[in-house]
Amino acid sequence: MNDNQKDIYNLLTDIERYFMQQEELFGNLIYPEKSAVAKILENEVIEDWQKSGTLDELNSKISSCVKCSLGSTRTNFVFGVGNPNAKVMFIGEAPGVDEDAQGEPFVGRAGQLLNKILAAVNLKREEVYICNILKCRPPQNRDPLATEMETCTPYLEKQIELIKPQFIICLGRIAAQWLLQTNDTLTRLREKVHKYRDTKLIITYHPAALLRNPNWKRPAWEDMKMFRKLYNELNNINNL
Numbered sequence: 001m002n003d004n005q006k007d008i009y010n011l012l013t014d015i016e017r018y019f020m021q022q023e024e025l026f027g028n029l030i031y032p033e034k035s036a037v038a039k040i041l042e043n044e045v046i047e048d049w050q051k052s053g054t055l056d057e058l059n060s061k062i063s064s065c066v067k068c069s070l071g072s073t074r075t076n077f078v079f080g081v082g083n084p085n086a087k088v089m090f091i092g093e094a095p096g097v098d099e100d101a102q103g104e105p106f107v108g109r110a111g112q113l114l115n116k117i118l119a120a121v122n123l124k125r126e127e128v129y130i131c132n133i134l135k136c137r138p139p140q141n142r143d144p145l146a147t148e149m150e151t152c153t154p155y156l157e158k159q160i161e162l163i164k165p166q167f168i169i170c171l172g173r174i175a176a177q178w179l180l181q182t183n184d185t186l187t188r189l190r191e192k193v194h195k196y197r198d199t200k201l202i203i204t205y206h207p208a209a210l211l212r213n214p215n216w217k218r219p220a221w222e223d224m225k226m227f228r229k230l231y232n233e234l235n236n237i238n239n240l
């Protein structure tokens with residue numbers, strides 16, 4: 001070792017000793033910025049599915065989800081169906097027995113009634129997008145739990161982000177109350193245009209409820225007429 005090398009060695013040893021003393025005295029407090037950055041990074045871990053650029057990609061990335069207990073009791077994961085560029089999204093609460101069996105939302109009798117409701121306002125099932133807040137069926141068709149909806153809603157939000165609809169139509173009280181974070185009754189929530197983030201949101205009866213109580217078909221028709229009028233105005237359409 002020559003003199004120059006000895007000087008550098010001594011300097012590095014002094015520096016090392018200085019940092020060791022500082023660490024003994026202050027622990028991690030001497031690196032507060034580093035700790036803060038690490039904390040931010042920890043809180044902003046982006047999951048792979050969040051980077052999905054299409055609905056198909058999202059579907060394939062989340063279809064094995066078991067983030068809540070419904071993942072272990074479902075027969076099929078029910079992502080959603082329809083036009084990925086739909087102007088209108090219909091959102092219900094959760095798959096039922098038929099949906100769970102077929103892996104598609106709103107099939108069976110309630111689905112057939114929804115198709116008729118669509119036809120009444122001159123829309124086809126293929127033109128719109130149809131899904132639920134929960135992607136897996138709650139056992140015995142019980143109401144979704146708040147914790148289940150909280151866990152599953154980020155998937156719905158990603159669907160909305162990818163589709164960018166002009167209108168969301170909530171089918172039933174549970175979907176409406178959850179998306180609007182309110183306890184108001186369906187009666188108080190209907191006949192108004194709400195907003196979910198930047199999207200117009202209209203509320204009507206769930207088709208399964210209309211099957212149970214046909215008296216609600218008339219007010220449901222009024223809801224759909226209100227929607228169609230607004231849809232026409234926004235899209236410069238003159239006829240129904």
Ligand code: SF4
Binds near residue numbers: 134135151
């Ligand atoms: S309901 Fe949603 S969060 Fe729960 S397992 Fe199914 S996809 Fe995952």
